[in-house]
Amino acid sequence: MPSPLLSIRDLRVDFDTDAGTVPAVRGVDLEVEAGQTVALVGESGSGKSVTALSVMRLMSGRVSGGRIDFRGKDLASLSEPEMRRVRGGQIGMIFQEPMTSLNPVFKVGRQIEEVLALHQQLGPAAARAQALELLERVGIPSPEARLDQYPHELSGGMKQRVMIAIAIACRPALLIADEPTTALDVTIQAQIMVLLRTLQRELGMAVLLITHDLGVVAHFAERVNVMYAGKIVEHGSVRDIFKRPAHPYTRALLGALPDPSVRAQRLEAIPGRVPSPAQLPAGCAFCARCKHAFEPCPDRLPPLFEVEAGHRAACWLHDAAPRGSC
Amino acid sequence: MWRFLLRTLWQRLWLLVFISIISHAVIHLAPGQPTEVDPMNPMMKAADIARIRQAFHLDDPFYLQYWHWLGDLLSGELKSFRDGLPVLPKIWDRFKNSLPLFLSTTLIVWTLSFPTGIHAAVTRGSRYDRATTFLAYALISVPGFFLSYMLILAMVQIFHMPVIGLRTFGSEGSPWHLQVMDRLWHLVIPSLMAALTGIAVLSRYVRSQMLEVIDQDYVRTARAKGLDEDTVVYGHALRNALLPFVTMFGFLVPGLISGSVIFEQIFAWPGLGQLGYEAILSRDFPMILTLNFIAAVLTLLGILVSDVLYALVDPRIRVE
Amino acid sequence: MTTPAETALPNAELLGAAETPFQQVWRTFRKDRLAMAGLYVLIALIALALVGKLLTEWWVVFDPTTVRLPDKLRPPFSHASSALAADQVPPLGVYPFGTDELGRNVFARVLQGSFVSLSVGIVAVSISLVIGVTIGGVAGFYGKRKLGPFGIDSLLMRFTDIVLCFPTFFLILTVVALLPPSIYNIMAVIGMTSWMGTARFVRAEFLSLRERDFVLAAQALGLSEGRIIFRHLVPNAMAPVLVSASIDVAYAILTESGLSFLGFGVRPPFATWGNILADGRNYIFDAPWLFAIPGCAILMVVLAFNLVGEGLRDAMNPRLRKRAS
Numbered sequence: 001m002p003s004p005l006l007s008i009r010d011l012r013v014d015f016d017t018d019a020g021t022v023p024a025v026r027g028v029d030l031e032v033e034a035g036q037t038v039a040l041v042g043e044s045g046s047g048k049s050v051t052a053l054s055v056m057r058l059m060s061g062r063v064s065g066g067r068i069d070f071r072g073k074d075l076a077s078l079s080e081p082e083m084r085r086v087r088g089g090q091i092g093m094i095f096q097e098p099m100t101s102l103n104p105v106f107k108v109g110r111q112i113e114e115v116l117a118l119h120q121q122l123g124p125a126a127a128r129a130q131a132l133e134l135l136e137r138v139g140i141p142s143p144e145a146r147l148d149q150y151p152h153e154l155s156g157g158m159k160q161r162v163m164i165a166i167a168i169a170c171r172p173a174l175l176i177a178d179e180p181t182t183a184l185d186v187t188i189q190a191q192i193m194v195l196l197r198t199l200q201r202e203l204g205m206a207v208l209l210i211t212h213d214l215g216v217v218a219h220f221a222e223r224v225n226v227m228y229a230g231k232i233v234e235h236g237s238v239r240d241i242f243k244r245p246a247h248p249y250t251r252a253l254l255g256a257l258p259d260p261s262v263r264a265q266r267l268e269a270i271p272g273r274v275p276s277p278a279q280l281p282a283g284c285a286f287c288a289r290c291k292h293a294f295e296p297c298p299d300r301l302p303p304l305f306e307v308e309a310g311h312r313a314a315c316w317l318h319d320a321a322p323r324g325s326c
Numbered sequence: 327m328w329r330f331l332l333r334t335l336w337q338r339l340w341l342l343v344f345i346s347i348i349s350h351a352v353i354h355l356a357p358g359q360p361t362e363v364d365p366m367n368p369m370m371k372a373a374d375i376a377r378i379r380q381a382f383h384l385d386d387p388f389y390l391q392y393w394h395w396l397g398d399l400l401s402g403e404l405k406s407f408r409d410g411l412p413v414l415p416k417i418w419d420r421f422k423n424s425l426p427l428f429l430s431t432t433l434i435v436w437t438l439s440f441p442t443g444i445h446a447a448v449t450r451g452s453r454y455d456r457a458t459t460f461l462a463y464a465l466i467s468v469p470g471f472f473l474s475y476m477l478i479l480a481m482v483q484i485f486h487m488p489v490i491g492l493r494t495f496g497s498e499g500s501p502w503h504l505q506v507m508d509r510l511w512h513l514v515i516p517s518l519m520a521a522l523t524g525i526a527v528l529s530r531y532v533r534s535q536m537l538e539v540i541d542q543d544y545v546r547t548a549r550a551k552g553l554d555e556d557t558v559v560y561g562h563a564l565r566n567a568l569l570p571f572v573t574m575f576g577f578l579v580p581g582l583i584s585g586s587v588i589f590e591q592i593f594a595w596p597g598l599g600q601l602g603y604e605a606i607l608s609r610d611f612p613m614i615l616t617l618n619f620i621a622a623v624l625t626l627l628g629i630l631v632s633d634v635l636y637a638l639v640d641p642r643i644r645v646e
Numbered sequence: 647m648t649t650p651a652e653t654a655l656p657n658a659e660l661l662g663a664a665e666t667p668f669q670q671v672w673r674t675f676r677k678d679r680l681a682m683a684g685l686y687v688l689i690a691l692i693a694l695a696l697v698g699k700l701l702t703e704w705w706v707v708f709d710p711t712t713v714r715l716p717d718k719l720r721p722p723f724s725h726a727s728s729a730l731a732a733d734q735v736p737p738l739g740v741y742p743f744g745t746d747e748l749g750r751n752v753f754a755r756v757l758q759g760s761f762v763s764l765s766v767g768i769v770a771v772s773i774s775l776v777i778g779v780t781i782g783g784v785a786g787f788y789g790k791r792k793l794g795p796f797g798i799d800s801l802l803m804r805f806t807d808i809v810l811c812f813p814t815f816f817l818i819l820t821v822v823a824l825l826p827p828s829i830y831n832i833m834a835v836i837g838m839t840s841w842m843g844t845a846r847f848v849r850a851e852f853l854s855l856r857e858r859d860f861v862l863a864a865q866a867l868g869l870s871e872g873r874i875i876f877r878h879l880v881p882n883a884m885a886p887v888l889v890s891a892s893i894d895v896a897y898a899i900l901t902e903s904g905l906s907f908l909g910f911g912v913r914p915p916f917a918t919w920g921n922i923l924a925d926g927r928n929y930i931f932d933a934p935w936l937f938a939i940p941g942c943a944i945l946m947v948v949l950a951f952n953l954v955g956e957g958l959r960d961a962m963n964p965r966l967r968k969r970a971s
Contacts, residue, residue, distance in 0.1 A: 056550060058546065058549055058550060081554075084554060085552060088550060088551040092550075093550045095543060095546065095550075097543050100542060100543040100544060101543045101546070101547045102544055102547065103544040103548070103562055103566070104641070106562075106565075114551065114553070115551045150641045150642070152641075152642050163547070167550075340804075341804065341807060341811070344804075344808050345808055345811055345812075348809075348812075349812075352820070352821065353820070353824070459680075463953060464945070466896075466948075466952055467900075467945055467951075468945050469900055469903050469944050469948075470904075471923075472923065472945070475927065476937075476938070479934070579813075580810070580811065580813040581813075583813040584813040584814055584815035584816050587816055587908070588904055588907070588908065591908065602816055602819075606820060606823040606910075607823070618816065618817065621812065621816065622808075622812050625810075625813075626811055
């Protein structure tokens with residue numbers, strides 16, 4: 001079997017703060033095959049953005065363990081110039097805040113042409129033509145005029161489309177999308193996700209989608225990784241996860257989704273708070289908020305058990321996971 | 327953009343009017359008559375005093391005095407108390423002397439502050455950053471005249487650099503290129519001294535602006551594109567960090583003029599500052615008044631220039 | 647729901663400790679060695695100033711006014727000559743900072759000057775704070791209301807802009823030279839010309855605070871406006887004001903010394919550091935300590951105020967609390 005496009009093994013990232021070293025990512029394994037859409041789901045503070053940024057080596061924390069392989073090469077072994085060629089050229093990234101992610105003093109066209117000139121050495125005329133085509137591709141109306149406009153003249157949704165255009169300009173093999181729709185209106189969210197899916201199919205791109213929105217995951221991802229407090233607690237295909245969530249955290253997340261077909265349901269909130277990274281228990285991090293916690297949970301960290309083919313969960317109770325109920 | 331400019335111009339004109347009123351008010355609120363104690367001329371007779379009072383309308387009510395002053399000023403007729411000569415030509419004369427000093431000080435401040443500030447921001451926490459930070463604080467805290475005298479001691483005894491006046495005494499007869507060089511040589515120490523505090527303050531501000539900009543999302547986007555660090559810092563970040571400095575132009579002027587009062591005393595530079603000092607010593611009201619007013623007007627001009635530059639440079643205003 | 651930026655580090659809340667804002671600021675402030683050094687110097691200065699006033703005016707141990715002609719212009723650490731009368735001999739028979747052109751004990755004068763310089767700085771800044779907070783607060787809170795055809799905010803801010811156009815030092819010099827010489831005049835004038843920065847900060851804080859929910863809640867509870875301003879808004883807006891205050895004291899002390907240097911500062915026999923500097927100017931080649939010592943004293947004190955002010959600013963700025971790593 002060919003090796004996956006992106007392979008993260010036992011990634012550990014620490015932050016050095018005033019109050020000591022804080023582990024943000026504590027041993028994450030994650031794979032993305034070529035052309036696949038993989039979702040990384042979790043609450044704020046779970047470490048998912050840190051994981052994504054580590055792939056691009058854009059993060060200010062310290063990688064203290066593990067490796068990240070892209071196309072078979074260990075990214076950490078690349079020199080900085082080599083890494084820069086990867087960024088934008090082979091891996092594109094879009095961020096959460098389109099309003100502030102574009103440079104306000106440069107025209108839109110210039111910001112797209114910049115990446116084309118850098119990685120494909122296109123001259124100004126060729127770059128402009130390409131930029132125009134890209135704007136059309138991402139569905140921006142009157143693209144010719146937009147090229148000469150400044151970011152503040154565009155709406156949030158359009159700015160995000162421009163960001164996508166910049167990210168896919170060089171036809172990267174992998175697109176990392178860090179909460180691309182969180183800051184947008186709901187209707188625009190749907191449009192952007194549809195655009196991403198179209199682009200993915202047209203370009204044969206793999207997408208690593210970071211989000212906390214399970215609805216988006218259900219519609220657009222093939223595989224899901226659920227992250228909690230710096231570790232992956234469950235992963236599998238979207239179908240398996242949604243039909244048969246094995247980890248109590250995943251089940252709680254799904255249980256918190258309102259089901260329009262059920263009348264008068266009570267929304268299940270998860271009691272408690274995400275533990276601070278500096279005060280994690282030795283065992284399962286979800287233990288304090290878990291309905292089913294029992295004797296081994298606080299002290300022994302559960303490994304990822306295989307629930308079924310391609311579906312793993314890190315819970316001592318995995319055997320007892322009943323089908324469909326909680 | 328034009329609407330923006332016209333609007334600011336209109337506002338600044340009103341500022342001008344109010345500045346003139348306040349200038350006038352300040353002088354006249356101070357107790358003590360201008361002809362009471364004149365250290366320059368202990369032999370003034372009562373008749374002379376009465377004559378002066380009449381010539382300068384000092385017995386008229388407050389608002390009439392304002393009106394007279396304004397009229398005299400704008401027609402060029404305003405005369406100094408000290409010797410009855412018109413005020414404006416004197417100011418212009420001294421201004422011509424002060425201008426090279428102002429210009430060279432400003433030049434030194436702006437060319438030295440930006441590289442140091444940017445480098446400190448980019449290498450945040452390094453020895454360079456910490457050293458320049460401490461140096462900046464020290465320079466801000468030192469009384470300007472103190473440092474100047476200490477340096478004069480050093481410069482005169484070690485380097486034999488000129489520290490007095492505009493030019494070497496008696497050099498008017500020399501060929502013009504020698505004169506120019508002589509005057510430039512005389513400019514060095516005074517403008518350096520006057521510039522030191524400015525450099526300290528401005529470079530700190532540059533540093534903090536750069537730090538703020540470097541944290542912005544669009545800088546992260548630039549890195550995600552694969553751009554090298556120099557392009558990210560000097561191409562993307564700097565351009566944004568520089569915007570606020572365009573607006574600071576105007577507010578440099580009061581600092582220059584205030585500073586000139588002390589520095590021109592120290593270096594015996596016959597400029598605006600000295601003129602002001604002499605005017606204060608001799609209670610020459612029209613002169614003091616006009617100087618304050620002119621200083622404020624210069625500031626206003628500077629602010630106007632800033633407004634125009636800012637409108638040109640920030641696309642958010644340019645394309646409205 | 648936003649994810650924390652990848653560079654944001656967990657602060658005390660995430661780490662589980664419950665701290666008051668004051669404790670948070672203090673904890674960050676303590677880490678800044680320069681700022682702490684400044685703080686120690688300030689504490690020493692205040693102690694010295696108070697003790698100095700005591701020891702030079704009431705319970706005279708170091709006498710700043712005694713003229714000792716036989717002992718003119720003695721360098722630091724020199725001993726008193728035997729030609730002195732018994733009551734003229736300084737404590738321990740030594741002049742720690744030497745003597746000036748009239749044989750006065752420079753140490754005593756510097757000591758006396760510390761109290762004067764410090765009080766000029768503090769009183770002047772207090773005045774400027776009162777003016778600045780009032781103007782900035784009114785502009786920020788009542789901004790949109792109109793007084794005649796003009797909004798209160800634009801009126802007050804235009805006024806502030808006007809005053810900013812004047813060369814401050816020149817203005818101060820003008821007024822001080824025209825008024826009868828008195829230390830209170832100097833304090834007042836410096837105070838009345840340095841409020842502009844504070845006013846701007848306070849206005850900015852009030853403008854942003856005014857929209858916050860807790861203000862709406864207070865209004866919904868029917869609290870009077872005055873009460874909202876004083877008990878709710880002002881404490882929150884104090885942070886930049888404190889920073890500004892510290893730096894303004896530094897500036898006031900510098901200004902006072904500048905005024906004295908030009909001959910318009912506090913008059914003799916009061917000794918301020920600026921005075922001593924001005925007198926010492928004439929003897930700079932023969933007796934450089936007369937000039938250097940008060941100059942260094944001013945430098946140290948002003949530097950301390952500046953460091954503390956900047957340290958406070960860094961400690962109170964949440965974004966700057968993260969370290970580059």
